[in-house]
Amino acid sequence: MTTTTPSSRKQSSDGDTRLLRLGAVGGDFLDQRLSGAGFVKFFARKVFPDHWSFMFGEMALYSFVILLISGTFLTMFFDPSMEEVVYTGPYTALQGETVSRAFESTMEIAFEVKGGLLFRQMHHWAALVFMVAIFVHMFRVFFTGAFRKPRELNWLIGFTLMILGMAAGFSGYSLPDDVLSGNGLRIADGLMKAIPIVGTYLSMLLFGGEFPGTDIIPRLFTIHILLVPAAILGLIVIHLVLVVVHKHTQYAGPGRTNRNVVGHPVLPVFGAKAGGFFFLVFGIITLISATTSINAMWVYGPYDPSPVSAGSQPDWYMLWTDGGLRLIPGWEFTIFGYVVSLNMLIPMAIYGAMLAFLALFPFIEAWVTGDDREHHLADKPYNAPVRTGLGVAWIVMYLILVLAASNDLIAIALQLSINDLTWLFRISFFVGPVLAFYITKRLCLSIQRHKRDLALHGQETSRIVRTGSGDMIEIHEPLNEYDRWELIAHDDYRPLKAGKGVSSLRAKATSFFFKDRIEPVTPAELRAALEHAGHEKHVIDEATGGDYRTPAEKVVH
Amino acid sequence: MKALAARRHHPMALLVILLLALVATGGLYAALQPQTAQAEAYTDSDVEAGEALFLANCATCHGLDAAGQTDPDGQTLGPSLIGVGAAAVDFQVGTGRMPMQHSGAQAREKPQQMNEEQTRQLAAYVASLGPGPAVPDEEWLDTSQGDATRGGEIFRINCAMCHNAAGAGGALTRGKYAPPVVGVEGKHVYEAMDTGPQNMPVFNETNLSPEDKRDVITYLEALDETGSPGGISLGSLGPVTEGLYAWTIILSLLIGSAVWLGAKAK
Known part of the structure; x- marks a missing residue:
C-alpha cells in the first residue's frame, strides 16, 4: 500500500551492493597482485581446539611480542659503550661516581627518559613471563604426550627456543653493566675457563682478552638485540607453521577423535579470542611493571670486579645453573700442572644430561613403545604413569637446583643454617627425584584404577538399599556414554620379552615403563559390568519401588 | 691587666705560659681527638647504677x-x-640484642629491654672497666656533612657482601646472618662498624x-629515602623473589584470564 518501506529497503540494499562492489574491487586488486585469497580462505577456516591449557604457547608468543616492542624502545636510549663517564644525573647516591656509558644510559632510561622505567620494567618482567610461559607450555606438551609423532621435530624446535630464551635473558641481564650482572658474567667466564684445553681461549675470545675488558658489553648487545631475537623469531615462525601443518592436539571427548579437530575457526572466534588474550597478557604485564620494581640496578651500582653482594643470583631461569655450583664440593685435581675443576665440570655435565633428556625424550619414548602411529589426541597425564613420573622427577631435580641457588635467602627466611640446607639439597638432589617418580607413578596408577572403576560401575551415590533378604546394595549412578568414552579411550602398551628382534635393553625398558600398567576396559568387561548393573537395578527397584529417597526425605516432602 | 703586665718579667712567667700552652694543647687535642672525646660525661652515680643493672641482668653470662x-x-x-667500650653497650642494649633472648647462632634484634637512661648507665659501667670505643659524637652522625656517593662505594666494597647491596641483609655460615641495615639509626650503624x-x-x-x-651512614639514609x-x-x-613473583602472582593472573577466555566458549 505504502511505498516508503520498499523504497527505503531499496536504498539500503543499494548501499550494501556499493560496499560489496568496493570490497570486491579492492579484494580483487589485492588478490591479482598477492594471490592471497586461497591462503585467507584456508587460514580463516582453520580450526583450533579450545582449552585453557593450550594457551601457554600463546602466552609465550605474546610476551615475546611485548619484548620486541619494549626492547625496540630501549635501544633508542641505551648506549652499549664501555667509555668511562662521571654520573651527574638525578639519582643523588651515585652523583660523581665514575661509571660506564652503558650504566649511565641505563640510569637515564630509569630516571630521565619519560616512561623509561616503565618500559625497562616491562621488558624485564616480560622476559621472566616469556620463560615461565615456555616452561609451563613445555610441561603441558610433555605431560599430555603432545610431542609424539608427528610432532617430535616441533618439540625439538620448542626446546631450542627455550635455550635461546635463556641466552636472550642472560645476555640482556648483563647489559646494564652493574655489579650484579658483572657477577653473572664472571660465573659464565669461570665456567668457560673450566673447560679443559680450550676454556681459556674461549674466554679470551668472548671477552676480547682478560675478564672483564671493554669488549663484552658491545658484543653482548649485538647478541642480545640481533642474533638471538632473529633466531627466536625464525624458529617461532617454523614452530607455528608446523602447528598449522600438524594441526593442534585435543583432549579425547565425544566427537573428538584422532582424525579430526573440534574447535573454533580462526575467523572469527579463535582470532578474536587470541587477539583478546594478547591484550590481556599485555595489560597484565603492564600492570605488574607499573607497580612492581625489578632489577634496581642503581642499588647494585656500577660494575667493579671486587664487590659481590649478598643475595647475588641470576634471573630465575638461570638459577638452576647456579644451584649445582653451590651444591658441589670444591673438587679439583692437578694434572701436568693444569688444574682440572671438577666442581665446575660435573655440574655442567649434569645440566647437559638434564637438557639432553628433555630434548630426546620423544625419541626415547617412541623407541620404547615402538609406536609408529600418528597421535593427535592428548593423553591424560595419569594414563601414562611412567612418563608423568619421569617428568615430575625432572621438575623436582630442577626445583632442587633452583632452591639450592636460593639457599642464602631460604636460610634467612626460615632462620636455618645455610650449611645444613646445602646438605639437605645435596641429599634431595639424589633422593628427591626418585621419590617423586615413585609417588607420582603410584598416584597415576591409583587414579587409573579409580577411573576404570568409574567407567565400569558408575558413580557411587552413598545410598544403600537393604533388600528383603537382608542384602545391602549401594546404588550406583551409571555414567552417560560421553563421559564413559573419555575414560576408556586411551592407549595400552605391554612389556615386551627379549628375542624376536627385541633387544634385551628394550625389553627392560618396556618392562620399566609398562609392567604395572592398568589394563583399559575391554568391550567384554564393559558388557558384563552393564549387565550386572542392570540386574542390580532390578533388585533395588524391587526393594524400593523405584523411589530412591530415604524415609527421612520422604517425610520432609 | 696592668698588674699582669708588670709581672711579665717575673721568673715564673715562662713556666706559667708553658703550663698554659700545655693545657691548651692538651685540651684542644682532647676536644678534637674523636675517639677519646666522650659524647657524654658519665658520673660516678651512672657507673654505680650501671653496675647494679649489670649484676641483675647481665652477670649470669658475662660474670x-x-x-x-x-x-x-x-x-x-x-x-x-672489659675494654669493649660504651659504644658496644649502646649498640647491643640499644637495639635490644642484649640481654639476649635465647642462645643461638647470634643475638637477634628485639624491642629494647632497657630504656635510654638504663642503657646509658650500663654503658657508663662498662666504659669504667677499661678504655674502649665511645658512643660517637653527633658530628659523625650528621649526614648533611656526609657524601652518599663515596659512602655507596665504601658500602659496596666492604659491607654489601654480607648485608646485600640494598642493605636488605644476608646469610652467613651456620645460621648466622647479617641483619638488614637500611632504616637502622645512624648511631647504631656507626657503633656496629666501630x-x-x-x-x-x-x-x-x-x-x-x-x-x-659518616659517608656510609649518609648512603644508607639516601637508600632509605629513595x-x-x-x-x-x-x-x-x-x-x-622476582622469579617467585612471576611464577605465582603473574602466572595466576595469566592462567586466570586463559581459563576465563576458555570458559566463555561453552
Whole structure:
C-alpha cells in the first residue's frame, strides 16, 4: 500500500551492493597482485581446539611480542659503550661516581627518559613471563604426550627456543653493566675457563682478552638485540607453521577423535579470542611493571670486579645453573700442572644430561613403545604413569637446583643454617627425584584404577538399599556414554620379552615403563559390568519401588 | 691587666705560659681527638647504677666482674666486657640484642629491654672497666656533612657482601646472618662498624675513618629515602623473589584470564 518501506529497503540494499562492489574491487586488486585469497580462505577456516591449557604457547608468543616492542624502545636510549663517564644525573647516591656509558644510559632510561622505567620494567618482567610461559607450555606438551609423532621435530624446535630464551635473558641481564650482572658474567667466564684445553681461549675470545675488558658489553648487545631475537623469531615462525601443518592436539571427548579437530575457526572466534588474550597478557604485564620494581640496578651500582653482594643470583631461569655450583664440593685435581675443576665440570655435565633428556625424550619414548602411529589426541597425564613420573622427577631435580641457588635467602627466611640446607639439597638432589617418580607413578596408577572403576560401575551415590533378604546394595549412578568414552579411550602398551628382534635393553625398558600398567576396559568387561548393573537395578527397584529417597526425605516432602 | 703586665718579667712567667700552652694543647687535642672525646660525661652515680643493672641482668653470662664466663666444657657463656667500650653497650642494649633472648647462632634484634637512661648507665659501667670505643659524637652522625656517593662505594666494597647491596641483609655460615641495615639509626650503624658486634668484623679507624663511617651512614639514609622508585620492592632481595613473583602472582593472573577466555566458549 505504502511505498516508503520498499523504497527505503531499496536504498539500503543499494548501499550494501556499493560496499560489496568496493570490497570486491579492492579484494580483487589485492588478490591479482598477492594471490592471497586461497591462503585467507584456508587460514580463516582453520580450526583450533579450545582449552585453557593450550594457551601457554600463546602466552609465550605474546610476551615475546611485548619484548620486541619494549626492547625496540630501549635501544633508542641505551648506549652499549664501555667509555668511562662521571654520573651527574638525578639519582643523588651515585652523583660523581665514575661509571660506564652503558650504566649511565641505563640510569637515564630509569630516571630521565619519560616512561623509561616503565618500559625497562616491562621488558624485564616480560622476559621472566616469556620463560615461565615456555616452561609451563613445555610441561603441558610433555605431560599430555603432545610431542609424539608427528610432532617430535616441533618439540625439538620448542626446546631450542627455550635455550635461546635463556641466552636472550642472560645476555640482556648483563647489559646494564652493574655489579650484579658483572657477577653473572664472571660465573659464565669461570665456567668457560673450566673447560679443559680450550676454556681459556674461549674466554679470551668472548671477552676480547682478560675478564672483564671493554669488549663484552658491545658484543653482548649485538647478541642480545640481533642474533638471538632473529633466531627466536625464525624458529617461532617454523614452530607455528608446523602447528598449522600438524594441526593442534585435543583432549579425547565425544566427537573428538584422532582424525579430526573440534574447535573454533580462526575467523572469527579463535582470532578474536587470541587477539583478546594478547591484550590481556599485555595489560597484565603492564600492570605488574607499573607497580612492581625489578632489577634496581642503581642499588647494585656500577660494575667493579671486587664487590659481590649478598643475595647475588641470576634471573630465575638461570638459577638452576647456579644451584649445582653451590651444591658441589670444591673438587679439583692437578694434572701436568693444569688444574682440572671438577666442581665446575660435573655440574655442567649434569645440566647437559638434564637438557639432553628433555630434548630426546620423544625419541626415547617412541623407541620404547615402538609406536609408529600418528597421535593427535592428548593423553591424560595419569594414563601414562611412567612418563608423568619421569617428568615430575625432572621438575623436582630442577626445583632442587633452583632452591639450592636460593639457599642464602631460604636460610634467612626460615632462620636455618645455610650449611645444613646445602646438605639437605645435596641429599634431595639424589633422593628427591626418585621419590617423586615413585609417588607420582603410584598416584597415576591409583587414579587409573579409580577411573576404570568409574567407567565400569558408575558413580557411587552413598545410598544403600537393604533388600528383603537382608542384602545391602549401594546404588550406583551409571555414567552417560560421553563421559564413559573419555575414560576408556586411551592407549595400552605391554612389556615386551627379549628375542624376536627385541633387544634385551628394550625389553627392560618396556618392562620399566609398562609392567604395572592398568589394563583399559575391554568391550567384554564393559558388557558384563552393564549387565550386572542392570540386574542390580532390578533388585533395588524391587526393594524400593523405584523411589530412591530415604524415609527421612520422604517425610520432609 | 696592668698588674699582669708588670709581672711579665717575673721568673715564673715562662713556666706559667708553658703550663698554659700545655693545657691548651692538651685540651684542644682532647676536644678534637674523636675517639677519646666522650659524647657524654658519665658520673660516678651512672657507673654505680650501671653496675647494679649489670649484676641483675647481665652477670649470669658475662660474670660478676664482667670478665666473661665459660661453662665446664670450655664453651663461652658470655665474652669479657672489659675494654669493649660504651659504644658496644649502646649498640647491643640499644637495639635490644642484649640481654639476649635465647642462645643461638647470634643475638637477634628485639624491642629494647632497657630504656635510654638504663642503657646509658650500663654503658657508663662498662666504659669504667677499661678504655674502649665511645658512643660517637653527633658530628659523625650528621649526614648533611656526609657524601652518599663515596659512602655507596665504601658500602659496596666492604659491607654489601654480607648485608646485600640494598642493605636488605644476608646469610652467613651456620645460621648466622647479617641483619638488614637500611632504616637502622645512624648511631647504631656507626657503633656496629666501630665495635664489630656478633659476627661482624671491626672496622676501626685505620680501616674506615669517622668520615668514611659518616659517608656510609649518609648512603644508607639516601637508600632509605629513595625507597623503591620502580614500585613494590619485593624485599629488595633480587632475582629470586622476582622469579617467585612471576611464577605465582603473574602466572595466576595469566592462567586466570586463559581459563576465563576458555570458559566463555561453552
